[in-house]
Amino acid sequence: MRVLYHFPLSPFSRKVRLLLAEKRLPFELREERVWERRPEFLALNPAGQVPVLVEENGLVIPDSVVITEYVEETYREVPLMGATAAERVECRRLVAWFDGKFAREVTDKLLLEKVMKRLIGHGVPDAGAIRAGYANLRRHLAYVAELAEQRRWLAGDALSVADLAAAAHLSVLDFAGEIDWSVAPAAKDWYARIKSRPSFRPLLTDRVPGVHPPAHYADLDF
Template sequence: MITLYHHWLSPASRLVRVLLTEKRMEFALRLEKEWERRPEFLTLNPAGEVPVILSTEGKPYSGVRAISEYLEETIPEPKLIPGNAEERYQVRNLVDWFHTKFGSEVTRHLVSEKLLKRFLGIGEPDSEALRCAAHNLKNHLRYIEFLTIENNYLAGGQFTMADAAAAAHITVIDYFGDIRWQDWPGAKAWYSRVKGRRSIQPLLSDRVSGLTPPSHYADIDF
């Protein structure tokens, strides 16, 4: 069985979990606290970052983009980067948007300030970093609203890797209770559709000790 090294609120890990589930692959989760820099884990990925998948033969694969493309190539059904070259480009572009731009402008700030500082005992959250993340989040939610004006999903009429990447980040942000969903009806409608998928549901059951998500977190009809 495949083993996925992950940690609770890693969007990259969450994306791989979603892809494996969408492609109906059986896998076991192994919690890896990256900041501990375990020598055994560094032998699997010298970068010391999750996600890492360990094949049934014991071969490690690392790097969220590389893993995502590898899964799409080796497990072709269901297709999560579907369509013609232009449509596949759009999916890949959105995946890159969420893991690069959204990740650096929003998720990294919130996870660093609200989670890692707590576990590492390195001080209080930086209020300026949190304000910056809150400002940037509004722009990204506005973009999601724009993308879903005419479609149920971000890259068209069906769930793709773009939706999986976006959900990987949004489920983390929503865990901290930082989204005023009433202000973003279009994004909320999209997220409600996504939350109902069997690949997203397991993410919503994750809990970090001592850090409780808002009451609506796992509710599809929130």
């Protein structure tokens, strides 16, 4: 059986869980607490990060972007990166936006400072970083809303990895109770649509000791 090493609060792991489910590729989830630096896991991925996908033939694929390109090249039945060159550029541009800019400006600041430091028991939350994270989140939610008003899905007419990347980051923040959806109704409508897909269901039942998602987190009619 295909195995995915992941952590519930890792947006990069969530993106790959959504990707594999949308591609209808069965997999077994194994939770990896990367900060414990387990030698067997470091042997799989010297970079020490989740996600890591291990195929049934033994091929080890680390890094969510490397996994995404591999899966899209190998399993072509459900294309999730667009057809034309322009569509593929737009899809990958948005994935890079959420995994790069959004991650640095929002996810790292709010999740790392407010949740992970407590979970790992290391470091003191930085109030300035948290304030900046909230301000950036408002700007980025407005950008998601702008895209969602112009297009059916974030990168164009079809669901793509861009939606999965955006939903992965926003869902970990929602899990931690950090999102006020009322400020960006079009973003909320888009998120409600992706949240109600079967691929999303397993994410709604994630549990992390010490983190208590708000009531609306698993509610499809939030």
